Amino acid sequence: MKRVSIVIGGKRYTITLEEPFADLVEKELEEIFDMGKNNDTKLLLQAFLSKQIECLELEQKINELINKLSV
Template sequence: MSKKVSLTVNRSRFDIDLDDAFADFLLHQLEKDFKLDGNNDLKVLLQAYVKKNYELFEQDRKIVKLLEQMTVESAEA
């Protein structure tokens, strides 16, 4: 099944058809950064993009740190 998620940016409405499970996840994430029942200007879109990329940056740093710890631990064993 698919589900439609809609977002309005700069007075243009974007409808995206997604798999149900991902649609629920994405909708939850979009609610954190956007007004889903109104218009969002481009500044809001850019801020959300930068915020999500920072979250990915932090996640990547944590993964690298964990991998380094696992490498050290396996070398000690």
């Protein structure tokens, strides 16, 4: 288990995750946020929406591949 912390809107949030998932989450968070400083809530919302778009695009690609395999 590994603890990952981030400060957003003046509050520290710490989550405990199992490795290697924790390492992946920490790496992704470090790409978006300044882990050593306070981060604006707006940045969190932008990161969430960006991930939602990424998930939608992956879902579309998966569906395209399923359709190709079904033919």
